[in-house]
Amino acid sequence: MNERQVNILETLSTEKKIEVKQLAALADVSEVTIRKDLEILENQGLLKREHGYAVANGEDNINYRLAFGYPQKFEIAQKALKYIEPNETVIIESGSTCTLLALEIAKRDQNNTIITNSTFIARYLKDYPTTKVILLAGQYQGKSEAVVGPLIRESIKNFHTDKIFVGADGIHETFGVAGSNYERTEAAKMMRENASNVFVLSQSYKLDQKSNYHLFSLDDIQYFITDDQISEDERHALQQHDIVVD
Template sequence: MNSRQQAILQYVNDIRRVSVADLARNTGVSEVTIRQDLNLLEKRNYLKRIHGYAVALESDDVDARMMINFTLKQKLAAYAASLVNDGETIFIENGSTNALLARYLAERKRVTLVTVSTYIAHLLKETDCDVILMGGLYQKRSETMVGPLTRQCIQQVYFNKAFLGIDGFHSETGFTGRDMMRADI
């Protein structure tokens, strides 16, 4: 994905529904080029196209959410990684920022990672990092484990630090989550 396509995706996710004409105006390219970009982004399941518009997806898919605020997520992951010391056991819950954190830690630190995310476990398969994947009820769309068995597994493991995913934050309501089963974990 090139920088223009990243900017388009970010804008669509911020505004939720954007016309092809507005995207062309904002990026300085033709509507034909925008349509080609939108076709590619839709093919990769990053957004949905409807006649003359691009619409943001409401998705649990980690890959789809990864590109939303990608630069900020990279900075958050790098900062979180700076809080981790070699030799620690770290719990990392599901989420796109947490996936970046897990990859960052696996490549730069000597740690053991405990996770409920099959996405994160798969992401780390080529690293030297030890990964402990907790069992439970598998949520296919979010690629994570949930439920009482998962909670029981987590209670049996000691870890030095935990990094949890959230779906949103508002200054009045605090941290929010869309899925009660994942929030329970």
């Protein structure tokens, strides 16, 4: 993804809907060039095109969450990638940053296996045959393109991995790591039961924020992977819980 396309996503994260000619003016390129960018981004599911406009996806849509804060999420995914060995099997839950990590794993082409509750990840990786995707059973949640519910525990009990990668909507000293959707949070808890080390992938602005549903206490996680905007005080506070901060 080039810098111009990243800027389009950043603009849409605040504007929600913007004319093609405005995007062309902002980027100082032709409308033809912007339309080509929009076609690429639409094919990746990151936005919609509508009668001369670029339009953001709905906020609970995984495509919207993937596009929002894309540069930081991509940075986090790149950092997390270095912890995964060739041929390793990992569990990845259905968050947007986790989706970018799954794509980076597949692009690296090192025969990894991904166990996930995300139908979006399974669909996203369909053109990467050397990366095996094991999709857990459960109730389908349409907007998030994930499966949830108690069947996840039944389907994952046959697996155990060293690492699980999860996203977060809030990280707080007392409330811990939390999510904004109850069913997806419960799914992540069940998946965590079959992994030794928890990697939380999150943008730093979510630190010191509470979200609706408790996921893990800070003492339950081993790694926190974030962007370069984390402060030294925030880093130190997490390290007090023996968390590796990257």
